[in-house]
Amino acid sequence: MSSVIKHKSVLCSLALLDDSSLFLEVFFFFFSGQKKIYNMAVGVVDFLKNKNILVIGGTGFLGKVFLEKILRVQPDVGQIFTLVRAKDFQSAKSKIQKEIICSELFRLVQELYRGEYEKFMAQKIVPVVGDVSIDDDLGIEAEHRNEICSKVDIVVNLAATTKFYERYDVSMGVNGVGAINTINFCKKCPNLLILIHVSTAYVNVGRTGIIAEETVKMAIDGLTMGPSEIKRECGLITKTLEEMRSTAHAEDSLKHKAETKRMKELGEERARNFGWPNVYVFTKAIGEMMVEQMRGDMPVVILRPTIIESTLAEPFPGWMEGNRMLDPLFIGYGKGRIQTFVAENNLIVDVIPVDMVANCMIASMYKHAKQSDLFIYQVATSVENPLFYDVGVDAAYKYFVSHPCTTKEGKMVEVKIPFILRSMESFQQYMKLYYKIPIEMLHFASLLLCGLQKERYRQLLHKYDTVMKLAMLYQPFIFFQGKFDNSNTNFLWKGLSKEDKQIFKFDVKRIDWTNYFYNIHIPGLLKYVSD
Template sequence: MEFAKKCTRLAVLVHVSTAYVAGEREGLIHETPYEMGETLNGVIGLDIEQEKRIVDEKLEELRKESVPEKDARVAMKQLGIERAKIYGWPNTYVFTKAMGEMVVGALRGALPVVILRPTIVTSTCREPFPGWAEGVRTVDTLAVGYGTGKLTCFLGDINGIVDLIPADMVVNSMMVGMTAQAGRPGQSIYQVGTSSRNPVRYVNLQEVGLRYFRAHPYVNKQGKEVKVGKVTVLKSMSSFQRYMSLRYLFWLKGLEFVNAALCRSLEGTYSDLDKKIKFVMRLVELYRPYLFFKGVFDDTNTEKLWAAVRENDMAEAEIFYFDPESVDWEEYLMKVHMPGLVKHVFK
């Protein structure tokens, strides 16, 4: 922000945040700013400078104790989650994103500012070509796990909304938002997603995944096709843990015993099952805040932005498309997104 203020010809500053700065709120979530020190649970005392000091002090403590880097990373991640939960955010990522918005709002002065809040960004629908993705992101981790045979059960609300938005639509909304706000003092917030006007649900992803990978099975490193079945989705953590204990942990302990008795001849089978269990447990822990998410992101500002583009110039609207209602989920998921994941992301 201080650097931006030194740019004498600056037209607009864009800050990319995330819609999930809302934490685990329910109902309609509006495009409203965060004030400095605001929290999600009403707890007072959020001081960004103090949070930075806590981080520095913890790092110094770990350094003095000569804690190995791997263990230090775990300790810092745990500290981040603890600090986030104090003020109502579920994890470090959305907590620091919210603080970033607070800093931008507090320091912007007369600068024209756009804060963009995309939801879950997925592969491109058109540009630079359909289905392009780079790295495993959020919900795609589930698709990769399922297609490769690692994911057969999960925790969540199967009828819950999962707010997806193709990456090229996010970029287009960013460019149009810049143009709209350029040279105009003030701040505009745009939530870019589909839950309000074109929602897709976890059950839709489950059905698409089953149909796609049965029609196009993934071929693993051993050259074998991975057979998939319907994922068992459980509605509570307790039922999920019981399921895992009965179906997997029991098998794992039994296999461990047999493997030892047979001079580790089943080492590969045991290792594969162990990896599957750890993979599922890691995903559940990582995405638990959003597996039962009951919020819908209001995108009134973004909708007005799209309407202005469409009314002003249809040719430009075709170039800078970001209308969430234009996404045909069946077409996109089956013919664009899933093939794109397999080509660009699966390892």
């Protein structure tokens, strides 16, 4: 009874405070069973001061946005060791210079420091030659490894190969074994406050309904997937490669092509065998399971973004790099190459701007530093602010009508109202009628003309087969019926101070999807990505 009265008196006192976020933090400290927050009196920006961070995958799309935000808001951050796959330090340094320091993304940081920009970046970003897939030293030479281990406070693992049809050895090496190596490396860091492991919400792509922020599970022959099963999969990869190399007699280029084809097929086979639609989400799920099983009492956050797209606001709207999942459709449509889309009625596509993901990453490492639990955050929009597929398509139509693309000859491309096929069956029938049959007719004509159109027939057939292959790979995502719960992410947001909320915004309810696509995302695509 006395402890209950004590708790009530604390809550009554806190209710008088103006800062409701502090009230929430202390309330959940008493009643949710969470461990004590690292330092409730320190804001996120202050927390970053003097922290040394190891970033794995820092030269990727999300990694750059993460780095930019930290360097812009906290110039007194410690060293940011950035793991780079390169042959030597000079090559790693050149890659950092080209892909980070000279990136348009960092122009606000450059404006802040002007003539001192290069010096500032050189002081903060330390290139480290390594490879997350090699070993539990991350491929880092001993002298550098010891220095990093002794200094590092935070490890952020962003490393990933995201191709749906990737070689199994490559995908397993980065997404699966890489997670194991990262955990083992973190155990060598005596001052580690937290590991942030960035995964994907689509590790649960086969499920329907509301998908909770819980650990992912998988059974293999009645056993839980663990390090021994990963070793078995790696053994299968090695055996397959050795058999191919021992029997191959073709030229090196042809051997490599055959090997790549077999590794991609093996990845697809193993993924489907265990219930995943492609090797990417399969190996990312493996990575999560390894982190969960091997962390011990290490403080860990698993962050699961959905489909990451261009910046909503920071450091400026619309920045983008590389073709993401939806972007080839928008660019192809605007340039007149695509007129047909595939989607069910009322389909929800879970998209999240990249700057919101980076902000959530930073807030989560602040909130959970020094805790011994595992926390999972899904950075998603499908529950709180769903984006309906037709909204994006409609915004694309209106944008390209008002801002038409031009051909190389300077002619404006006139877009038509998109034709949307509402099932995979209708898509297959459409492709057969308008593509496969004409291709076969060309083949028949080629035979009559003594093979004059034989090469053209092969090119078109290859293109058709590629489109159908991609359609099958993307089908589980195009027609995905699940929604990603983001309750933990909401709690994280609500627990921030007013000041932190102004700096680290990731409240998805504030996104206006029509405005985002029409005024931000599509213009950004055309500026930064379009070919």
